[in-house]
Amino acid sequence: MPLLGVSLTPAGQQRLLARPPQLLLSDLQSTRDLEPGRPVRLLDAQGKTHAAGVADPENEVVRIWSHGEDSRSPDAAFMRGMLRAALALRRTLGLADGESAYRLLNGEGDGLSGLAADVYGRFAVVTALSRGLLGHARLLAQCAMELLAEAGLPVRGVVLKTRLKGSGNTPERAKDDVVGEAPPDKLVVLERGVPYEVHLRGGINVGLFTDMREHRAGLARFVRGKRVLNTFAYTGALSVAAARAGAAAVTSVDLAAGPLAWARANFALSGLDAGAHRWEVSDVFRFLEAERARGISHDVVILDPPTVSGARASLWAQKRDYPDLIAAACAVLPDEGGHLWISSNTHGGPTVLKHVAAGLALAQRDGLLLELGGLPPDYPTPLHWPAARYLEVCQVRAGAPWSR
Numbered sequence: 108m109p110l111l112g113v114s115l116t117p118a119g120q121q122r123l124l125a126r127p128p129q130l131l132l133s134d135l136q137s138t139r140d141l142e143p144g145r146p147v148r149l150l151d152a153q154g155k156t157h158a159a160g161v162a163d164p165e166n167e168v169v170r171i172w173s174h175g176e177d178s179r180s181p182d183a184a185f186m187r188g189m190l191r192a193a194l195a196l197r198r199t200l201g202l203a204d205g206e207s208a209y210r211l212l213n214g215e216g217d218g219l220s221g222l223a224a225d226v227y228g229r230f231a232v233v234t235a236l237s238r239g240l241l242g243h244a245r246l247l248a249q250c251a252m253e254l255l256a257e258a259g260l261p262v263r264g265v266v267l268k269t270r271l272k273g274s275g276n277t278p279e280r281a282k283d284d285v286v287g288e289a290p291p292d293k294l295v296v297l298e299r300g301v302p303y304e305v306h307l308r309g310g311i312n313v314g315l316f317t318d319m320r321e322h323r324a325g326l327a328r329f330v331r332g333k334r335v336l337n338t339f340a341y342t343g344a345l346s347v348a349a350a351r352a353g354a355a356a357v358t359s360v361d362l363a364a365g366p367l368a369w370a371r372a373n374f375a376l377s378g379l380d381a382g383a384h385r386w387e388v389s390d391v392f393r394f395l396e397a398e399r400a401r402g403i404s405h406d407v408v409i410l411d412p413p414t415v416s417g418a419r420a421s422l423w424a425q426k427r428d429y430p431d432l433i434a435a436a437c438a439v440l441p442d443e444g445g446h447l448w449i450s451s452n453t454h455g456g457p458t459v460l461k462h463v464a465a466g467l468a469l470a471q472r473d474g475l476l477l478e479l480g481g482l483p484p485d486y487p488t489p490l491h492w493p494a495a496r497y498l499e500v501c502q503v504r505a506g507a508p509w510s511r
Contacts, residue, residue, distance in 0.1 A: 109146070109180070110146045110147060110148040110159055110180050111140060111141070111145055111146065111147045111148065112147070112148045112150050112154070112156075113135050113136070113137070113141065113147045113148065113149060113150065113169075114135070114136040114137070114150045114151070114152065114154075115130075115134060115135060115136065115149055115150065115151060115157070116133075116134055116135065116136055117152075118134060119131075119133075119134025119135060119149075120151055120152075120157070122134060123149065123157055123158060123171075125491060126171075126174055126491070127171065127491070127492060128170065128171055128214075128215035128218075128220040128489060128492055128495075129160075129163075129168040129169060129170050129171055129215075129220050129221075130149075130168065130169050130171065131167060131168055131169075132164060132167050132168065132169065134169075135149075135169065138164070141162045141164060142162065142164075142239070143162060143163065143164055143165060143237065143238060143239020143240075144161055144162065144163075144239035144240055144241070144242055144243060145161065145162045145239075146159065146160070146161055146180050146181055147159065147160060147161065147162055147169060148178065149169070149171070155176065156175075156176050156178055157174070157175070157176075157178075158171045158173065158174045158175070158178055159171070159172060159173050159178030159179060159180070159181075160172045160173070160181075160220075161181065161221070161239075161240065161243060162239065163221055163236070163237050163239055163240060164239070165237035165238060165239055166221075166236060166237055170219075170220040170221045170240075171220065172185075172189075172218060172219055172220070173185075173218075181243060181246075182246075183246060183249075183250055186243075186246055186247050186250040187250045187253070187254055189212070189217060189218050189219055190211070190212060190224075190247070190250055190251055190254050191254060192217070192218075193211055193212045193213075193217045193224075194211065194254065194255070194258060196484075196485070196487070197209055197210075197211060197485055198258075200484055200485055202485055203226070203258070203260055204260075205228070205229070205259075205260050205261075206228050206296065206297045207226075207228070207296065207297045207298060207299075208225070208226065208227045208228070208296045208297070208298055208303070208305070208315055208317050209225070209226055209317055209320075209485050210223065210224070210225050210226075210317055210318070210485040210486055211224040211225065211226050211231070211251065211485075212224040212247070212251075213485065213486045213487055213488070214236075214495065215488060215489055215492055215495045216486065216487030216488045216489060216495060217487065219247070221235065221236045221237065221240050222234070222235055222236070222240060222243060222244055222247055224247060224248075224251055225317060226255075226260075226262065227290075227294060227296045227305055227307060227313070227315075228294065228295075228296040228297070229261070229262055229263050230262055230263060230264050230265070230266070230288075230290040230294060230307055231248070231251060231252075231255075231262045231264075231265045231266070232265065232266045232267075232268060232307055232313065233245075233247050233248040233251065233265055233266070233267055233268070234267075234268045234269075234270060234311075235267070235268070235269050235270070236270050237269070237270070238269055238271075240269075241267065241269050244267055244269070245267060245284075245286060248265035248267055248286040249265075249286060251265060252265060252286065252287055262287070263287060263288040263290075264285055264286065264287035264288035264289055264290055265285070265286045265287055266283050266284070266285055266289075266290065266307045266308060267283055267284040267285065267286060268282070268283045268311065269282050269283070270311060283308055283309065285308075289308070290307045290308065292306060292308070293305075293306060294306070294307060295376060296315070298315070298317070298320055298323070299320070299324060301347065301348075301351065301377060302373075302376040302377065303315045303342075303344060303347070303373055303376065304342070304369060304372050304373055304376065312341075314341075314342040314369060315342070315344055316344070317483075317485070318482055318483060318486055318498055319344070319345075319411075319450075319498075319500075320483050321480065321483045322448075322450070322480060322500045323344060323345060323348040324348070325478070325480075325502075326345065326348045326349055326352060326448065327348070327351075327352035327353075329407060329446050329448070329502060330349045330352050330353070330354040330407050331352055331353040331354065332353060332354070332355050333354055333355060333406035333407050333446070334354070334355055334356045334358075334404070334405045334406045334407070335349045335354045335356065335357045335358070335405065335406070335407045335408075335409065336358045336360070336398075336405035336407065336408045336409065336436075336439065337349065337357060337358065337359045337360065337409040337411075338360050338391045338394070338395075338408065338409060338410055338411070338412070338436070339360070339361060339391060339410070339411050339412045339413065340359035340360055340361045340366070340367065340370060341361060341366045341370070341411075342366050342369040342370050342373060343359055343366075343367070343369070343370025343371070343373050343374065344373065345409050345411065345448075346359045346370060346373075346374075346384070347370075347373050347374060347377055347379065349407075349409075350374065350377075350379050350384065351377055351379065354407075356383075356384060356385065357384045357385070358384070358385040358386075358387065358405065359384070359385070359386050359387070360387045360388075360389055360391055360394050361387075361388065361389075362388070362389065362390055362391070363388070364388045367386050367388060370386075371386070391412070391432070392431075392432070392435060395435040395436060395438065395439055396435065398439045399435075399438045399439055403439065404439055404440060404441045404442075404445075405439050405440065405445070406440075406441065406445050406446060407445060407446040407447075407448065408436040408439065408440065408445065408446070408447055408448070409448040410432060410433065410436055410447065410448065410449045410450065411448075411450045412425060412429070412432065412450075413425070414426075414452045414454070425451065425452065425462075426457065429451070429462040429465075429466065430462055430465035430466040430468075430469055431466070431469065432466070433447070433449065433462060433463060433465075433466025433467065433469070433470070434466045434467075434469035434470040436466075437466070437467065437470035437472055437505055438470065440505055442507060442508070443507050444472070444504065444505050444506040444507050445504075445505055446502070446503070446504060446505070447463070447474075447502075447503040447504075447505050448500070448502060449462070449463060449500070449501050449503060450498065450499070450500045451498075451499045451500075452497050452498065453496075453497055453498070453499055454494075454497045458499060459479075459499035459500070459501050460476070460479070460499075460501065463476075463501060463503055467503075467505060470505070470508070471508050471509040471510065472505045472506050472507065472508055472509065473505075473506040473509075474503045474504065474505050474506065475503065475504040475506070476501060476502075476503055477501075477502040477503065477504055478501065478502040479499065479500075479501045479502075480499070480500050480501070481496055481498050481499055481500070482496060482497075482498050486498075
């Protein structure tokens with residue numbers, strides 16, 4: 108499809124000087140004929156091309172994929188070039204080995220805002236952030252299969268996922284399709300040599316968040332010989348990391364029984380005895396209150412909640428409820444204090460440290476920040492586009508209650 112020329116407003120032209128990965132539709136003189144996924148050229152008042160990309164009216168933006176007068180149409184040659192540069196970085200990182208799970212292409216950081224590609228051993232997932240980007244996602248998947256085969260890292264099939272926006276406390280959903288061979292219902296992949304079961308079809312989350320890889324590895328420094336409570340445990344990747352690192356006991360809590368069964372399977376893959384640890388199907392707030400009432404404490408509490416959820420009896424929203432959760436977690440730490448592992452999705456909300464400060468104030472405890480981290484290196488982001496850096500994880504030493 109040929110590039111459609113679209114004129115920028117004076118404000119849009121000014122904003123483009125900073126080379127952002129996207130502009131708002133309001134930065135265009137007109138949005139007529141700007142159907143979803145349409146390749147566009149962005150023009151100044153004299154008709155000179157300054158950038159090119161694709162229209163994404165579902166998200167009210169134009170996604171910019173190249174800058175300059177010679178900006179190109181996003182054809183197969185263009186996609187292969189973007190993927191080649193992305194793969195070179197992942198090979199430098201030691202991630203592209205044909206068995207491991209890693210992010211091959213990370214949206215804005217790899218020059219393709221609105222698209223992502225993740226490799227899971229011999230299969231991959233390409234995700235589009237709107238329906239209009241699906242055609243480009245399909246082309247990206249086809250090019251990825253070709254390029255990875257040429258690099259000696261062949262994948263047998265690619266799952267295409269389109270993220271459908273949620274609203275309020277309704278989470279995002281996904282529709283998927285397949286290019287090449289469909290993956291098995293259950294696939295085992297490696298992360299630093301540790302096996303995990305993933306399910307690549309049927310939903311946004313596949314069971315393993317690769318953006319947490321470095322934080323799972325770092326957990327070992329804080330849990331050896333400790334009693335660890337993993338809340339919102341999902342498929343138990345952090346529980347596996349704690350158990351493998353020599354935690355004295357691991358308690359995994361999730362509202363749904365299905366993910367905890369999956370977590371037990373991940374324990375088995377690592378040769379861990381799931382029966383030696385504790386598994387609780389429960390609302391996390393209710394569980395924490397019950398533990399406090401029973402006088403049971405945990406040396407390390409892991410808090411890795413979803414951003415929003417309508418599954419609880421009372422709706423959960425991280426932006427609103429996180430301080431209360433942190434305070435409730437402090438109530439099950441030992442009297443002398445303990446360790447908090449806390450993650451936060453900062454999209455549209457406070458930084459993780461603001462949540463922690465508010466939560467510790469509610470719990471009437473002092474805290475020491477031991478570490479603050481974010482995305483791993485296979486999730487690169489532009490320096491001038493902080494909105495892409497959505498993940499924060501901190502390690503906090505919570506002290507004894509002030510009244511003691």
